Amino acid sequence: MNRRWLDDAIRAVLFVAFVAYVYSARFAPYREAPFEEAEAVVRAVNAGYPFQLLEPGVNGAPPTVKRITELYGDFGVQLVVSATGSAGRMLFGPSFQVRSQLARVILFGLWVITAAAIVAKPVPLPVAAAGVVSLLVLIVWGPLDLTVARFWGVAYAALVAAVYLGTVLNAWTRPRVAALLVLACLAAYAQLLRQEAAPAFYALGAALVGAAVVTWVAARVRAASGVSAQASVLARRAIAGGLLLIFATGAVIPLERWCLALAWGTPFSETSITGHGAGWPMYLSLGYVSNPYNIAWRDPIGEVHSQLINPGLYAGHPEFQQTLMREYERIAIAAPWLVIRNVLARAGRVHELARAPFNDATGVNSRPFAYAYRAAPWVMLLGLLLLIWRGTGEGALLWICALALTVGASAGALIVFPEYLGGLQGSLLGLVLIVPAAIAGSLRDSATASSPQLARLVLGANGVVLLISAAIALIVVGVQASRARELRKATVALEPAAAIAAQEFRYAHVFNDLSGAQQGRLVAQLLASTNAAVAGRIERAEGDLTLFRPEAVIRTRSQIHVIAWMGREFVPPVPRLFQGATHASLFVCGSCPWSTSVNDIQTGLRWTMIGDLEWQGRYRMFSLPQTPPLQTAASFQVTAERTVRLDYSRPTWLVPQMISRTQLRF
16 A cells, blocks of 8 residues: 555656646746747638638738648647637637647647656556656757757657557556557657657557567467467567557548548548658658769759659649659669668768767757767667566567667658657667666566566567568668669660660669769760760850760750769868758750859759769769750750859859859750
């Protein structure tokens, strides 16, 4: 009885202390400050437009109203603000008005509900204590703040997932099922706060199900009857918990869509959802390293490439994101080593960022998180040794799934952009605080938990499956590499002008991957060609032609292709101007003044950007969508420019400095 009272008292103290600190230090001082990111949705809902954005007119123009799904972004908080305003107007009439400060109240309420779910009695006390402390660390030293969630949404998601993992493998009772449902719902909502939160939950759910199935099969095949029975109980909990998390995460999107369709009176099938999209960032993510696809981390590159794939597309078109996602998948299947190289390069950068404190425009990594990053491998290694020695099946399965959660939460940093550290920061607290607490709790309850034999079986069987999976992946990479070699051989044997006419922009994917000698022979064939679609006669040139020198322009039915020599001496600005290393532009125009720059878009020019990593002392082929003026032009002006600074009043935001310009005639 005394122990139960002490347990309840500790939970109450943790909850009250957390709420008191957050209210006094983070909420009360800023309670009346406007929440700027919610202003547009507040104006719209107060005017009777639910789940829409209302922007005031400029220079006497009328206000503009857009549905919230027409813009790319994470609008989880704005959706709740609009729903609250709409419910108030329904109950109290049009006189009911909300303010943007409501968004901060909603976030404060979310944190309070989260803390209450973490300290709830069905959550094991060690996990509850570690969870509340971790949440407080994220607020005091981490990215969590009562501001727009794109800076902290994944960190919050990783923490909720870690608490879920620390609870789900314990014996299921009705109160524990209710607690898991609440945590799963918080997890589901987190992906509306930040789209990159979803991989953390899918990774954890899949790991719970997959590791449980492997454990159950291994126990049936090799273990004694007592261990097999224990494995069956553990597997049922893990599979049920994994499926619950996957279902909750997947259900929130159609639920959001249904709510929007109901509010707007549109058919469910014709109603889109909010989000900043996956196809565009995933496609550009392939450009963190040098690649033959001319991909680099700048939005205009994605727009241009989408138009090469599907002419007429533009950012915001319903097919835009799906088109780029399909192209990403095609490249990932054809060249899986490029995905691996990108992930490894980002992992190196993540390691560089996470191991030391910093605070700049790219983000924040305070000293406690740097310490947590350095400690996490040792904590997990000690946990593994302890589990092998005298662990439980629950602890072993939890250890494996914690690694999967860390990978899923770090997907934004490892797959998209390494400065997106929030997910890693949240999962580090899970590894250093919550996972050890959960393992310690399982050891404390070892009298009723599974045996050390099951722990070793869980670790060994899943380790073998992981090794087999890695071997299969290596075989797949080898097969695709062999196919790529055959494709390069076949491409070299083709007449280049005819091959470019047939393959258009995809020819560059192979040409840019050839050796310098092979490229040189193909360029010589093009320059010697009598094909009317090849412009290789240079009429006029100026600038640094050793750094960028167009050799030929090829006009096909819907595209313009430039093959140019690119030197090694390109010097990007320091510090860099963008998230990605992309500080040069290339444009092609027809009958345009000789002094034309990339900002003279009224001339009908077509332009793209060049990654800083592609200046390698070799030829490179670029492709651009064709326009009617370019289709009939007798000559082309090809210009490369270095971006020296940004000016947001200019059409492209770029302030260029010429590298070279060349006029080529047919």
